[in-house]
Amino acid sequence: MHYNIPNSIPNIKGNEIAYVTEALSKGMLTEGDYMKEFEKKIASSQGKFHGVCVSSGTAAIHLALLASGVNHDDEVITSASTFAATANAIIYTGARPVFVDIRLSDFCLNAKELSNWFSKNTKMINGFCINLKTKRRISAILLVHVYGFYSNREEIYNIIKSKNIKIIEDGAEALGSFVNRKPIAYGASIFTISFNGNKIITSGGGGMVLCKNKKVADKIRYLANQAKSKNYDFIHNEVGYNYRLSNVNAAIGLAQFEKLDEFVQKKRNTFKKYKNFFNNTNIGEMVEESAEVHCNYWMPLLRIKKSKKINIFEIIYKMNQIGIQLRPIWKPLILNKAFKQFETTSQLKISNDLFKRTICLPSSTSISSKDIKIVCEKLLYYSIN
Ligand SMILES: Cc1ncc(COP(=O)(O)O)c(C=O)c1O
The missing domain is CATH 3.90.1150.10 (Aspartate Aminotransferase, domain 1)
Structure with missing residues (x-):
């Protein structure tokens, strides 16, 4: 007997075709209202956030790290058990991942282990948290909410208090989860989502960064658009990325979000x-x-x-x-x-x-x-x- 039971495939029985048809018929393929609507709807579903849609969850993490000030040769702490994209995005910035073990209960980063490791292996030097073994600065923690579970941000905030370390959250797998009746991103300062085909909702490939701070969101939008000045004159003061999501993909994403x-x-x-x-x-x-x-x-x-x-x-x-x-x-x-x-x-x-x-x-x-x-x-x- 042969069955056909896929692991997790998209379900496109809502307004996807109608919205895509509308975007196409208006000639709004690359940019358009669906992008704005998609950003607004996802962001407001999670709390007070500015949403920036991008081409993938990986791009979202990459830009979130850059906008949080992660630099070449820094170290970024993350979970040992996550999709490769989490570590890849760290490496794109020139930083190095440091892997922490997970918890038996929910497969998220093991805060106890992290706390012990910090006390034995790091020291504040000139206002930065330094890994005593490698002499590198630890500039960020990338928390991953794997399989829709919650990687407890409050626990981590307590551990890194006054260590000058940023927390970025990879919520690629967690949209739709709640913590204490609040949407999972609610207390985050920067939270990334994936709309890859196997995720809870898909835009046919895409991602989003949710930022509490508007300046950080503006920086991410700027970097995702080849770091181009807002005018017509193509001035580039920084190296940017082509990480935009298309309006057609956003149309699919918006219809999926309704479900x-x-x-x-x-x-x-x-x-x-x-x-x-x-x-x-x-x-x-x-x-x-x-x-x-x-x-x-x-x-x-x-x-x-x-x-x-x-x-x-x-x-x-x-x-x-x-x-x-x-x-x-x-x-x-x-x-x-x-x-x-x-x-x-x-x-x-x-x-x-x-x-x-x-x-x-x-x-x-x-x-x-x-x-x-x-x-x-x-x-x-x-x-x-
Ligand atoms: C934990 C995690 N992080 C990041 C990503 C990357 O997202 P994307 O495939 O949209 O680049 C994924 C999923 O693909 C993921 O599961």
């Missing part, structure tokens, strides 16, 4: 069905939100019990062979050739352990109950056979 609440509800229902099944087996349990978080469950995670010694990579392979698209979680970045030369704050025991026993389950918003049942039964079958 965000519905998509989150669908993902949460899917999570519940997986939980009802797997938490009643003895192979493992679904990774669940903590009491203060309302997770978008962008990608529901099944954490297999350590004692089971199940080879998840074999299961993932077998399931993919029959058309059920399972995925492992992010491989600790340090294990990739591209990132192996960078620093870590520990042996990353939790990241390594969870990588070997956690599976991302299919959760497209169009997935049927019948398909969820098939995923459950087949996965259980391969786990015990």
Whole structure:
């Protein structure tokens, strides 16, 4: 039997075609009202923010780091277990990522480990926080809200108080999540989003930076537009980037945004069905939100019990062979050739352990109950056979 159960594909049953048709018929392909509307709607859904739409979530992080003053040869602390884009964006600035282990509970950066590491390995010198081993300045922390969970910013703010370190938040996977009933970006000063095809909403590729400070937003818009003066005279005082999102992509994004609440509800229902099944087996349990978080469950995670010694990579392979698209979680970045030369704050025991026993389950918003049942039964079958 061959199935067709993708991991997380877009759902375009709303106003996408109507909005794109309108943008095209007005000849507003590159710039236009959809961009402004998209920025306004996303930004105001999260609190008091200035939104700048860009060509990808990666571009959003890159510009957020630059606008936060991250410099060549600085160090930027981030999570050991995240998508490569997080570290790539740090490296584009000329800075170096430092990887911190994650928490068993929600796969986000382990604040306890970070706090210990700071006390033993850093010192304030001339107003900057310096890594005593590398002698580099730590200028920022890039918090990643993986899989829609919440990487606790309050905890991190407490750790870095008076250390002259900026916090930038990679919320690529977290739009639609809430913390203490507030949208996840609410308390952030700078927060980035991805609208890549597999995200909770998509613009067919794109991203956005949400900034509390208008000057920072203006700087990001300027850098995303080749650092061009506002006039017609093409004056460039800095090196810029071509990171603009098109009006056509923004039209898709806006139509998708209208469905965000519905998509989150669908993902949460899917999570519940997986939980009802797997938490009643003895192979493992679904990774669940903590009491203060309302997770978008962008990608529901099944954490297999350590004692089971199940080879998840074999299961993932077998399931993919029959058309059920399972995925492992992010491989600790340090294990990739591209990132192996960078620093870590520990042996990353939790990241390594969870990588070997956690599976991302299919959760497209169009997935049927019948398909969820098939995923459950087949996965259980391969786990015990
Ligand atoms: C955690 C994380 N950061 C950054 C990105 C980059 O976003 P994009 O693919 O839009 O560049 C992604 C997703 O793709 C992601 O999952």
